[in-house]
Amino acid sequence: MKFNTALLHQNFDGDAATGSTLTPIYQSSAFSHGSAERLEAVFNNKAAGYAYTRISNPTIDAFERRISALEKGIGAVACSSGMAAVTMSLLNILQAGDEIIAGAGLFGGTIDLFGDLEAFGITTRFTDEVTAESVEGLITDKTKAVFTELIGNPKLNVVDIKSVAEVAHSHGVPLIIDSTTATPYLINPFDFGADIVVHSSSKYINGSGNAISGIIIDSGKFRWDTERYSGFKEYAKYGKFAYLAKLRNGLWRNVGCCLAPMNAYLNSIGLETLGLRMERLCSNALQLAEFLKTVPDMEVNYPALADNPYYGLVKEQFGGKGGTILTLRTGSKEKAFKLINGLKYACIATNIGDVRTLVIHPASTIYTHSTEQQKLSAGVYDDTIRISVGIEDADDLIEDFRQAIEKI
Ligand SMILES: *Cc1c(COP(=O)(O)O)cnc(C)c1O
Numbered sequence: 073m074k075f076n077t078a079l080l081h082q083n084f085d086g087d088a089a090t091g092s093t094l095t096p097i098y099q100s101s102a103f104s105h106g107s108a109e110r111l112e113a114v115f116n117n118k119a120a121g122y123a124y125t126r127i128s129n130p131t132i133d134a135f136e137r138r139i140s141a142l143e144k145g146i147g148a149v150a151c152s153s154g155m156a157a158v159t160m161s162l163l164n165i166l167q168a169g170d171e172i173i174a175g176a177g178l179f180g181g182t183i184d185l186f187g188d189l190e191a192f193g194i195t196t197r198f199t200d201e202v203t204a205e206s207v208e209g210l211i212t213d214k215t216k217a218v219f220t221e222l223i224g225n226p227k228l229n230v231v232d233i234k235s236v237a238e239v240a241h242s243h244g245v246p247l248i249i250d251s252t253t254a255t256p257y258l259i260n261p262f263d264f265g266a267d268i269v270v271h272s273s274s275k276y277i278n279g280s281g282n283a284i285s286g287i288i289i290d291s292g293k294f295r296w297d298t299e300r301y302s303g304f305k306e307y308a309k310y311g312k313f314a315y316l317a318k319l320r321n322g323l324w325r326n327v328g329c330c331l332a333p334m335n336a337y338l339n340s341i342g343l344e345t346l347g348l349r350m351e352r353l354c355s356n357a358l359q360l361a362e363f364l365k366t367v368p369d370m371e372v373n374y375p376a377l378a379d380n381p382y383y384g385l386v387k388e389q390f391g392g393k394g395g396t397i398l399t400l401r402t403g404s405k406e407k408a409f410k411l412i413n414g415l416k417y418a419c420i421a422t423n424i425g426d427v428r429t430l431v432i433h434p435a436s437t438i439y440t441h442s443t444e445q446q447k448l449s450a451g452v453y454d455d456t457i458r459i460s461v462g463i464e465d466a467d468d469l470i471e472d473f474r475q476a477i478e479k480i
Pocket residue numbers: 153154155156158179181182221225250252253272273274275284285286424
């Protein structure tokens with residue numbers, strides 16, 4: 073099956089009980105069973121079925137199965153938000169005293185999270201660029217995970233997954249990829265050696281900006297050495313499902329960061345048009361980037377421009393497509409604000425991956441709590457605006473930016 077067919081038909085054939093073409097919203101907290109024996113079996117994973125929506129639910133299950141198949145994983149766990157997915161993907165393997173290696177150009181919320189984890193004895197060692205060399209230099213026997221975004225938001229740096237995975241694996245450490253900005257349309261990170269993938273499905277997977285959610289997908293390929301990862305001792309019996317079994321039966325269920333059935337339903341609808349949207353979004357982003365490149369005294373950053381330093385990796389990993397985010401350095405904060413205010417179609421909002429074009433001034437919003445050094449590492453300058461391109465007609469978008477730039 074090719075991508076767009078897979079979005080509709082892979083691991084999914086509607087609701088068996090009714091013939092409904094979509095899995096309905098099972099808006100129920102609990103599921104009753106015919107006998108105490110039956111509920112005992114379901115509760116203890118000895119029989120298929122549902123007991124309680126914090127643990128599993130048919131609408132959420134359908135969403136998880138579809139994403140898992142799309143990313144070529146062995147299973148997925150949906151979460152209440154992308155941040156919950158990032159948090160749970162890591163806490164499932166970490167203990168006090170452990171270290172994470174991560175890119176400094178991460179999503180602001182994730183950087184803040186790594187600060188919060190310090191209180192629990194978990195330290196993050198940041199590197200400006202996640203490369204084989206930088207990871208090799210930072211790994212210690214306390215390192216339990218390498219975490220990176222594939223296309224940094226908003227730095228737009230691209231990580232070479234294969235070489236980073238090789239170094240991590242040579243030290244017995246898994247590579248966790250936040251693939252939110254790349255989406256399964258551009259890449260399946262497991263094909264390049266990643267072990268665990270997380271998405272903020274609030275963004276491209278949902279597509280219309282109508283539900284917050286996240287998801288964790290496991291490749292099932294990483295072998296958890298129970299000496300290094302002592303928490304895995306009692307889960308070793310699950311073989312390649314050890315990570316997912318630990319997550320589902322442990323912290324994820326006990327923290328209670330489950331996805332709401334309604335949001336799983338909205339995501340499943342959004343998912344079906346991911347391919348169509350991404351094709352259009354990537355094409356619009358490239359056209360807009362090419363136009364902005366011609367504007368004097370402004371500097372556009374978009375990975376799929378041929379002179380971008382990451383263009384080689386964009387071709388190798390993403391088939392030449394550069395995603396849907398671009399940044400523009402306008403010359404000053406004042407000009408950045410004027411440009412933003414002069415746009416007719418772009419919404420001034422802190423989100424990405426909507427059908428509509430969104431713009432933001434990151435330094436005064438998402439990075440307002442960051443230090444100067446953190447901002448620099450994230451590619452956030454005082455004159456930077458971030459554009460998350462929408463599915464409007466490219467000509468209209470270009471014309472809108474042209475008139476707004478002319479006004480300043
Ligand atoms: C938005 C985002 C998150 C956080 O997701 P939420 O759904 O907002 O919690 C994490 N990583 C990246 C790359 C994001 O863009």
